[in-house]
Amino acid sequence: MSIKTLVVAPYAGLAELTNILKAELEEFDITVIQGDLSEVLPQIDSFHLQGYDLIISRGGTATLLSKHSYLPVIDIQVSGFDILRMLTLVKGFQAPVEMIGFRNVIEGIISGSNLMDMDISYTVIHHQDEVDQALQAAKSKGVKVIVGDNITVKKATGYGMQGVLITSGPESVKAAFTQAKQIYKISQTYKVKNQAFETLLSTMETGYAIVDQEGTVKYANQAFRDLLKLKESQSNLFRSYSYLQKLLVNLGQGITLDHQMMMVDQEGQFALTGDEIPMESDLKVYYLKARPAAQAADADIHFGYSAGLNHTFPPLIMTQAVYSKEKASYTLPMAVYGKEGAGRRLFVLGSLMDHSKTMVEIKIFKSAEASFRALLALISICNEDQILYISGAENLTLTAQEEFAITLEKVAAKTVFSFLEDPVFMLEQTQIDKKLYNFFKKQIVYIAPLHERRADLEEYIRAFLISFNEKYGKQIVGVRPEVIEALHDHSWANNLFELKDVMEQFVQHTSSEYIDTNVLPILYGLQQNQKNKGSLDPELTGLNLNQTLDHIEKDIIQIVLEQEGMNQSHAANRLGINRSTLWRKLKG
Structure with missing residues (x-):
């Protein structure tokens, strides 16, 4: 062969x-x-x-x-024969000659020139970027002939000097x-x-990859490529996921990600764990394990990276003016609170971020010693160019919250805490530690739900209309007054996310220049579903009350899950528990 x-x-x-x-x-x-x-x-x-x-x-x-x-x-x-041929060639030049190259080549030429009783000046370079500077210096000394490699000889021509390439012989x-x-x-x-290991890994549903510090994929099984949507021809991870460069830097700084603490991508499609692989050389290599984000519900902590405004929501909806008519100047650290979907995260991205900063998003589901220590290690290496956006801090024990606050006071990155309820109320209910509360108490911002911001509703509608026109290639110019009125009357239980979904469906089902009343069944259907979801009448749900409390609880969870389209986050929010608790109850 x-x-x-x-x-x-x-x-x-x-x-x-x-x-x-x-x-x-x-x-x-x-x-x-x-x-x-x-x-x-x-x-x-x-x-x-x-x-x-x-x-x-x-x-x-x-x-x-x-x-x-x-x-x-x-x-x-470069062999001795190559050097000898080149020196023989340039020996006949009457014009000044200089060699420019890396030390390993220059030293061989110097030895050869000494044997041939030739006196040739030389410049040692350590990086290809130094070639231009060396050529300029040579020209200023009156050098006419440059000996070097392919790049050096090509550039020498541009400076008006004769280039002599050190060629390779047979x-x-x-x-x-x-x-x-x-x-x-x-x-x-x-x-x-x-091949044996690759065959084994290729049969696994979990994604595995080995990546170096430059993002080059040394190996990835098919499950990894499928989860991250990487083509077979793509060998660099950073081309599709530039923010993963920060993840590898964190792994290189000693952070280990396991089943307790995971990185979840910006779109919530996959979760990653990993660590650095010890190598004898200076090359840093890492292993990454990927799984669908839905399978990461048992993790204690999720984190991820975001950079400024993104395309999830139109920029208008992510700006300070939308949330604060007074256009207050905000100070960090701070806390934001409001209902699910009201736009707490969007407020931070739109009002507090700029292109020079990265947001590290941390979601805490439960407090375990190992994952808490990993969390402290992660925030300790964050720098001044990063904003920490932390939700679920109330799920830490009060003792852990106090230690968390002490650590944050020493961290260079600025911090934003996110809560579903007013932190003042949570402090009174002993859900938040006093020291942690004092850390952000000077700046607490309330993000009102959509039904309290109806004056801005038409502005949001226009912003979504422009965004979805572009996405679906439509040229819709407006919304009929009857539709606007219906949108004003809607309860908007899921706030901006619900408005986004409704407007997307409206645009998809409109073929004329205006969104007309023919789309209203979409809105009425949503209202009816929400009414049905709000009811747990045993006669309507078929709930059997003649069984143990544990079985009744499981049936209720299943009913709510079905009503929420099997969305565990929505079901957990409606039941007043976090996703990890819901997962444990389902598993149990």
Whole structure:
């Protein structure tokens, strides 16, 4: 079986030489492409799809490929023959000559020039970005000829200097293929084991992945790719989920995520746990385990990342003016409170965030020692460019709340607490610790439910109309007065989320320029469902009261779940319990 090899040649001569040598390299199935640093990177995903066993390249291009590809990359080394040929060539130049390159190449040339009794000036660079500065300095000294690699020689032309490329001869190329053969034999031993593990992982419903610090996916089973909607050709996680870079940074800082503390994505589709994998090298590698967010209900704590305004709601609905006619200037730390769906989170995103900040959202469902310690570790490493948005603090014990407040006082990030009830009332009911309350008491903001903001209702309707026109390609210009009147009369039990859903359905079912009364059955149907949901009359629900209290409780939970469309969050909110308690009762 031949070794399928990709040769990435930074210059045309190397591609030509490799093609000539193909006949001698019978053990290899060789594909040659020509491209420099800038041309190679966009093609890496396609390289992985074509089934190559390894890659051979040279210089900076080889270095770049090794950082972004999980395939073995062999660098064609500059040999003594290469140096001797180049020095013989430039020896005849009467014009001043200078070498610009990395130390490993420069040192070999210096040794060769000393043997040949040549005096050539040189500049050692440590990064490709230093080339321009070195060329400018050389030109100012009157240098006419530059010796270097492909990038250096190309740029030298732009400065009006003659470039001499240090080319690779057949000896160097053959040596690289010899090394490739050895690496291939070693890798095949591990490949059998890897295939066995991959086959096992591919059958699992839980998603697994190994990712490096650059976001390159070293391995991902199909369940992971399906949950995160990653194409087979996509090898970098950050391209779709840039905020996961912050997660990997946190893992690298010692945060461990397990079944008690999970990261949930912005859309609430999946939950992640993970940790850093200890490596002997400086390269940081992490494992990630993904599952549907619905299966993470048993976790003590959820957290995630948001950055400024998003497309979930129109910007108008997420601005300070919507919530405060006085346009007060807010100070942090603070607390916001209001009914579910009133817009507490939107208020923070729209009024307190800017493009330079990231919001770390933390939802606390229950208080366990291990998850609480993990939470303290997480907030301790948050910086001044982050806002902590914390809901469910009342689910911590009073002792834990006090320790939480002491830790927050030392944290650089600003904090916003979110509650469903007035924190003053919760303090009186001993649901909130006094020290925690004192932490935010100077700024407490009430987010009124939608039925208390009816004067703003038409403004919200227009904002949603514009948003859904764009989403569905409609050109609806307004809403008929009869429909506006019906919307004003509606109770809006689920606040902004309910208005969003209603307006989306209205737009979807409208084909003319105006939303007309023909859509009102959608609203009336919603009202009837809410009336039905509000009733637990045994005769209407078929509830059997001739059984134990535990069985009656389970039946009631099941009825409420069905009435809420099996939405556990809505059912828990209606029953006055949190999701983790609901999950335990269902499981029990």
